[in-house]
Amino acid sequence: MNTFRLGGVHPQENKLASENAIELFPLQQKAVVFVSQHLGAPSTPIVQKGDRVKTGQLLAKAEAFICANTHSPYTGIITKIDFATDFNGYKKPAFFIDVEADEWCEEIDTSDDIVREIKLSSKEIVERIKDRGIVGLGGAAFPTHVKYMIPEDKKAEYLVINAAECEPYLTSDNRVILEHTEEVLIGIEIMKKALNINKAKIGIEANKQKAIEALRKLLPQYPGTEVVDLKTKYPQGAEKQLIYALTKREVPSGKLPIEVGCVVNNIGTAFAIYQAVQKNRPLIDNILTFTGKGVANNKNLLVRVGTSIQSIIDYCGGLPENTGKVINGGPMMGKAMMDLSAPTTKTTSSILVMTTEEASRKKTTNCLRCGKCVSACPMGLEPIQIALLSKQERWEEAEKECAMDCIECGSCLFTCPAGQPLLDIIRIAKSKIGAIRRARSKK
Amino acid sequence: MALLKVSGSPHVQSKDTTQSIMWSVVIALIPALLVGVYFFGLRVLAVTAVSVTACILFEWLIQKFLLKGEQTISDGSAIITGMLLAFNLPSNIPFYIVIIGALVAIGIGKMTFGGLGKNPFNPALVGRVFLFLSFPTNVAMSEWPKANPLFGGEKIVDALTGPTPLSMIKNGESLDLINMFIGSTGGSFGEVSAIAIILGGLFMLLRKVISWHIPVAFIGSAWLFAGILYLAGITVDPTTHILAGGLMLGAIFMATDMATSPITKTGQIVFGVGCGLLTIIFRCFGPMPEGVSFAILIMNAVTPLINKICKPKKFGY
Numbered sequence: 001m002n003t004f005r006l007g008g009v010h011p012q013e014n015k016l017a018s019e020n021a022i023e024l025f026p027l028q029q030k031a032v033v034f035v036s037q038h039l040g041a042p043s044t045p046i047v048q049k050g051d052r053v054k055t056g057q058l059l060a061k062a063e064a065f066i067c068a069n070t071h072s073p074y075t076g077i078i079t080k081i082d083f084a085t086d087f088n089g090y091k092k093p094a095f096f097i098d099v100e101a102d103e104w105c106e107e108i109d110t111s112d113d114i115v116r117e118i119k120l121s122s123k124e125i126v127e128r129i130k131d132r133g134i135v136g137l138g139g140a141a142f143p144t145h146v147k148y149m150i151p152e153d154k155k156a157e158y159l160v161i162n163a164a165e166c167e168p169y170l171t172s173d174n175r176v177i178l179e180h181t182e183e184v185l186i187g188i189e190i191m192k193k194a195l196n197i198n199k200a201k202i203g204i205e206a207n208k209q210k211a212i213e214a215l216r217k218l219l220p221q222y223p224g225t226e227v228v229d230l231k232t233k234y235p236q237g238a239e240k241q242l243i244y245a246l247t248k249r250e251v252p253s254g255k256l257p258i259e260v261g262c263v264v265n266n267i268g269t270a271f272a273i274y275q276a277v278q279k280n281r282p283l284i285d286n287i288l289t290f291t292g293k294g295v296a297n298n299k300n301l302l303v304r305v306g307t308s309i310q311s312i313i314d315y316c317g318g319l320p321e322n323t324g325k326v327i328n329g330g331p332m333m334g335k336a337m338m339d340l341s342a343p344t345t346k347t348t349s350s351i352l353v354m355t356t357e358e359a360s361r362k363k364t365t366n367c368l369r370c371g372k373c374v375s376a377c378p379m380g381l382e383p384i385q386i387a388l389l390s391k392q393e394r395w396e397e398a399e400k401e402c403a404m405d406c407i408e409c410g411s412c413l414f415t416c417p418a419g420q421p422l423l424d425i426i427r428i429a430k431s432k433i434g435a436i437r438r439a440r441s442k443k
Numbered sequence: 444m445a446l447l448k449v450s451g452s453p454h455v456q457s458k459d460t461t462q463s464i465m466w467s468v469v470i471a472l473i474p475a476l477l478v479g480v481y482f483f484g485l486r487v488l489a490v491t492a493v494s495v496t497a498c499i500l501f502e503w504l505i506q507k508f509l510l511k512g513e514q515t516i517s518d519g520s521a522i523i524t525g526m527l528l529a530f531n532l533p534s535n536i537p538f539y540i541v542i543i544g545a546l547v548a549i550g551i552g553k554m555t556f557g558g559l560g561k562n563p564f565n566p567a568l569v570g571r572v573f574l575f576l577s578f579p580t581n582v583a584m585s586e587w588p589k590a591n592p593l594f595g596g597e598k599i600v601d602a603l604t605g606p607t608p609l610s611m612i613k614n615g616e617s618l619d620l621i622n623m624f625i626g627s628t629g630g631s632f633g634e635v636s637a638i639a640i641i642l643g644g645l646f647m648l649l650r651k652v653i654s655w656h657i658p659v660a661f662i663g664s665a666w667l668f669a670g671i672l673y674l675a676g677i678t679v680d681p682t683t684h685i686l687a688g689g690l691m692l693g694a695i696f697m698a699t700d701m702a703t704s705p706i707t708k709t710g711q712i713v714f715g716v717g718c719g720l721l722t723i724i725f726r727c728f729g730p731m732p733e734g735v736s737f738a739i740l741i742m743n744a745v746t747p748l749i750n751k752i753c754k755p756k757k758f759g760y
Binding site for chain 1: 447448449450451452453454455456457459460461463464515518557558559560561701702703705706707708754755756757758759760
């Protein structure tokens with residue numbers, strides 16, 4: 001079975017919600033929509049306090065190159081544009097909306113009919129992706145249209161679709177494939193057309209056999225698209241690792257996938273692109289997994305952007321008594337939430353509830369120099385070496401040990417028997433080295 | 444509701460802990476201990492108990508009064524050092540010598556450098572070599588008791604001493620390989636049984652406490668090199684070599700010590716081959732019959748260098 005070349009770990013899979021169909025989360029009375037919900041330059045608000053907006057109406061516009069549009073998830077009045085706290089505790093500008101109704105803009109097709117014929121040209125597709133505010137739903141929230149504007153000296157050969165869903169607990173990709181199989185495949189056709197290529201590879205971990213079967217059943221109608229089973233191993237869905245597993249090509253250090261002729265998108269993004277291009281639907285909702293060993297009901301929910309995390313928790317029966325930590329994303333790379341009143345964004349993929357017991361790290365002892373972190377690193381780095389140098393603030397040497405190639409997958413910290421906070425230290429090293437590099441380039 | 448925890452990812456960790464690894468090694472050492480008891484009598488248990496107790500006590504005392512750090516005896520590593528030190532000794536050794544060995548192993552071999560994981564040399568080997576060099580004329584470290592099964596044959600009160608396979612190799616005498624494999628032979632009581640040591644090694648492999656690289660490289664290179672010398676008429680056959688003396692125990696339990704062996708798999712192979720070659724060189728050309736301890740200690744010293752040279756192949760370069 002295909003897999004990546006170096007390292008990797010196998011945490012408990014815990015796909016507790018994988019059998020649960022996507023539920024529509026009830027519409028809310030109030031919404032808080034961050035002006036910018038992507039990686040890149042901030043978007044510019046184009047509506048004002050007191051304006052009445054419709055569902056799907058443009059609220060903030062992308063003016064820079066790496067930037068994305070933001071649309072209204074509801075129909076209602078903008079009561080204010082002010083700072084709101086995100087779940088990481090950062091204050092960011094947001095639209096506060098008093099919801100009145102759910103009237104969609106006329107140009108949006110809200111029916112369930114599947115539109116199969118792709119009418120738009122390559123160029124129009126990219127324009128539409130940009131216009132509808134699509135960002136990468138794998139977690140990074142990178143504006144999708146940018147990936148489809150290939151530099152002139154580069155050539156795309158493969159569209160790589162990330163359906164690995166290698167993070168434990170997360171099940172939203174699995175549900176999208178099962179419940180929207182055809183739309184996802186049409187989305188991939190659209191992406192191929194945008195790139196003027198015919199080859200697409202969907203990489204999917206072997207623990208999702210039902211999803212693999214569902215896709216394979218429809219594949220004959222989509223020549224050029226291939227589904228590849230991948231070994232269930234973390235981080236199978238990390239961009240560079242996935243490209244290697246599917247094409248045996250190695251993205252050079254510091255370069256983007258296009259260097260080896262690949263464009264990578266998440267399978268959830270393929271569905272969003274289908275909706276944007278075929279239905280003219282902006283990205284105003286996403287599928288979120290509410291899960292955890294202690295929660296009463298594991299659920300997959302379709303939630304509008306701007307819904308408070310707390311209201312989702314309440315809807316799902318509240319947090320259990322012994323809750324120790326609440327995470328957005330998977331347990332390997334997700335972020336621990338600081339503020340549960342914060343609203344969801346386009347990329348809030350899960351609410352993972354961990355018990356107090358799970359939330360505590362193991363006891364830290366002296367490093368045993370066992371080398372498990374080195375064997376686990378999918379980038380072939382020596383985490384312990386980088387950490388030792390960093391503890392002595394030898395940043396330049398840590399840079400020579402290729403600290404900047406770290407993808408922060410967490411395999412080292414996961415595997416360390418001595419409980420050394422390896423990734424925590426490497427993150428500090430990366431930010432220090434980043435500052436050193438910026439100072440260097442100024443000279 | 445209680446406050447939520449916030450920390451960097453990852454939010455899950457593997458089940459392995461320092462303690463679980465150390466206890467796996469202790470369990471892996473038990474077959475060799477039992478075979479030792481079978482062939483050399485209950486004094487084996489007494490020697491092991493004295494050695495382990497002394498190691499734990501010295502670590503506790505040094506941590507309490509000299510380093511003044513958090514107590515570390517519960518991690519189980521002192522038990523391993525104690526067991527391995529004992530396994531390298533003859534069963535008739537006086538207890539005071541065992542205690543001196545434990546003090547050197549833990550005091551100088553381990554705690555001087557800051558404790559577990561920071562020691563450059565395998566502590567048990569430091570203790571063993573110290574005793575070997577300090578008591579050369581003493582009965583204890585130069586003459587070894589003969590194997591004498593507890594539950595078979597005639598029982599004798601006083602242990603008999605006799606030549607070990609290695610001194611017989613030195614004298615060019617032939618040996619019974621089957622007896623060496625089982626452990627019915629003279630020597631340190633923990634070293635004699637290849638089968639018991641291999642059994643322990645397989646358990647550690649299964650628990651992923653060790654990988655195959657060091658033992659295979661060590662034993663394989665020793666066998667090959669001894670084989671070449673055998674064909675040249677210099678020494679006995681290579682299989683006798685790898686079953687004799689401390690080679691099995693050294694290759695599986697001592698050379699694989701995490702703290703004192705290289706980090707990468709390539710490094711571990713280089714390390715193992717170095718140990719194998721040096722052992723045979725010492726045995727065939729050195730003044731003493733055994734060379735495993737010195738071979739491993741020398742390779743321990745080279746480990747930082749190996750770590751520097753044998754880097755993993757990085758992704759994207």
